[in-house]
Amino acid sequence: MPPKNPTDFSTTAVRTQGTPSQAAQVMPALTLIGHAQPQRIGERLLLEGLLSGERAVALSRNAPDFSRAGGVLALPLGDPFLSRTPVRFEAGERGGVRLRVPEGGTPVWVGSEPVRGGREFPAEALAAGVPLVLAGRVALLLHQATVRGGGAPAELAALGMVGDSEGILRVREDVLRVADLQVPVLVRGETGTGKELVARALHERSPRRAGPFVSVNLGALSKDLIASELFGALRGSFTGATRDREGFFRAAHGGTLFLDEVAEAPPEVQAALLRVLETGEVYPVGGQAPVRVDVRLVTATDADLEARIRDGHFKAPLLHRLAGFEITVPPLRERREDIAPLFLHFARQELESTGEAGRLSSSDARAEPWLPASLAARLVRSAWPGNVRQLRNVARQLVIGSRGLPGLRVDARLEQSLEEGALPIPGQPLTAQAPSPAAEDTPAPSEVRAPARRKPADVSEQEVLEALRACAWDLKATADWLGIPRSSVYVLIDKSSLLRTARDLSPEEITRCFHECEGDLDRMVQKLEVSRRALQRRVRELGLEGS
Known part of the structure; x- marks a missing residue:
């Protein structure tokens, strides 16, 4: 996620599990989002040299090295179709980045626009993410990254959440911070961001992991039956109640109950939920005696509960009890560096079902990219109103629609869908082509190897x-x-x-x-x-x- 002040590369405080706040640096970075070797997608290069504004970062096929966050293996881009003449990244005005593309070097595109000479990207563009395509084969995302002193705790990688963005790291930290406690947790986030995945991670990291995990979408339950579904019902308590019903609370006894779309609960159910949180007891519909339950409650919503309280549609005391601790899951547009690794994760699942998983592991840097660079750039520019759920569906459509083909192919309808609401092409062409600080190190165009x-x-x-x-x-x-x-x-x-x-x-x-x-x-x-x-x-x- 972008820093609060996107106009400067700075040092800020970031929470880490089990330790006081540690200093963290916000700096520009390049994340690999498209390559002939798909397994390399997600590798990152921190442009640390731009922090002081004194040193440019030269990028060619031979240097510098990209690596995964916390990883030890580092490799250059290595694509033989890229020039050995480097493109250069320099510190721009007010925290921006300046890109210089030498004549005769690797062609560079920003989204779908070619870069001629150079381009200036303001800090706001970096906060949103800038897709770059090199030679039509390699795709990179230029963005802001937050780097902690000492790195992220190793256990953060074990929660089943794909991505290394600041937003998703904070979610992982929050999960670890509260998982072993008994307090109720409220998970907020837009539709499709993966709130149930957070609830499952809370359950798996808690002392209740051996107990049941029961997931309920309140928005999908009938308003007339929601109370009996949650709290149970006695036989004959209403028309159609031909037997006793246990209810989800009792089904989750000793474990975790996840209630999604909690804002959809009707007033009488809200009152009953408040009573359960205060007493640990439920009253089955038609029953007179309370039933004791031992449940850790995790709820989720994409609604503005404070606005619903003002409108009289939600009870303020219930919100206070549900939100013993809050976790906010960022939308996909605020974690664009995670889009390509997430896409690859979902594509791998689909390819395994079709017996083509080998497509995502290649040692041939000269091969035609299975995920075309232009498509990778389009994916990170897309608005993704449906967030991770929509990305999963797009991955499925592309994989199935391209079965038997050497690479992914986008049909016209899907292409139009991806373009709707996409980020505009960021940055402005450089008006004055000043010489690069290390121009004397740049090979002449005649020294660049022509393709065979x-x-x-x-x-x-x-x-x-x-x-x-x-x-x-x-x-x-x-x-x-x-x-x-x-x-x-x-x-x-x-x-x-x-x-x-x-x-x-x-x-x-x-x-x-x-x-x-x-x-x-x-x-x-x-x-x-x-x-x-x-x-x-x-x-x-x-x-x-x-x-």
């Missing part, structure tokens, strides 16, 4: 698409990048089901795009994904160029 010549038949459709995007749809540059003749690029485009040419565009589509992009041909090229020269010719034919 290849057979056009060995180039996949997805590789052509990624190369075109990386080269801004310049067909000659794409041919040089792929190591094939320019004429072969035309042939591959004509054969591809993923690509189209300017002649395939209708006059209406070109005209609409022309006005949406305000006549900016470069923007039109990125939006329509066709050759710039051919598109310019169509624009002239339609008489739009002078309008």
Whole structure:
């Protein structure tokens, strides 16, 4: 999660389990979100050199090394299609970061926009996360990371929660802090953030782990039957009660009862819940004698309970008793560095069910990425209103929809869904291209190894698409990048089901795009994904160029 003051890299206090607050540094970092070796997704590089503002960080295929949080193995990006000429990250204004891309080096994109020369990212952009695509093959997220002195406790990794963002680390710490106590816990968070996972972690780390864990969604229970479902009922206590009913509280005796959507409880159930918390006793519907229960209560909600109290829909004393301790689960948009590892986690589950789990383990750095870099960047830019639950569903759709294919493929409907509400492309082009602080260390473009010549038949459709995007749809540059003749690029485009040419565009589509992009041909090229020269010719034919 971003620091309270996103305009500066600073030192702040962070809570850790069993110790006083420790100093922690907020610094820019790069997290690997797309690579030809999928098992490397989630590795991170801390840009510590930017804290003082004195030293730039040079990134190439050979250096520096990325590693997992708390891990010992560290490796450079290692993709042979990246240039040995480094791109450079420098400290920007007021806590921002400046990216410089040398001419003749690795092509870099921010989201879907190419970087020419350089780009300035303010601190606010880093707080949200900046997706970078290198050479159409490697995807990185530039973001702010919080680093604790001494590192995170080892036990934080054992709670079944994927991710290393500050927000999810705080959730893990809170779980460890309260799990062994008997106090009730209220878990807050938007829908789909994984509140039940937190409740299960509380149960598994508590002395009650050998007892039952009972999960109940109050929003799914009938309003007329909710009391009997929770507290039990005696035979004949209401129409249809043909036998005694135990109820969820008694079913959870000796263990943990998790009540999701607690804000949906009707007033009479709220009163009964308050009584249970105060006395440890339930009254079955139709019964006169209380029944003693030994239950640790964990509740969850995505509602604003304070607002409901003001509206008279929720009892303030109940909130005070439910919230013996509160844990807030951050939404996915506030932990974007966790999106790619989470996606990989869900994809692995789906691939195991289809017998293709081997796709996520590769030693070939030259292989075509199974998770295309452009798709990885799109995933971290998406708004994710359904949070982790929505991400799991998208992973399932992509894996099943791409069965038998060498890589993941996005259909038009899913692509549109991911783009709705996506983060805008962050940052501004650098107006003055000042020399990089260590420019003398940068190899000349002539020293960069050109790609080996290849057979056009060995180039996949997805590789052509990624190369075109990386080269801004310049067909000659794409041919040089792929190591094939320019004429072969035309042939591959004509054969591809993923690509189209300017002649395939209708006059209406070109005209609409022309006005949406305000006549900016470069923007039109990125939006329509066709050759710039051919598109310019169509624009002239339609008489739009002078309008």
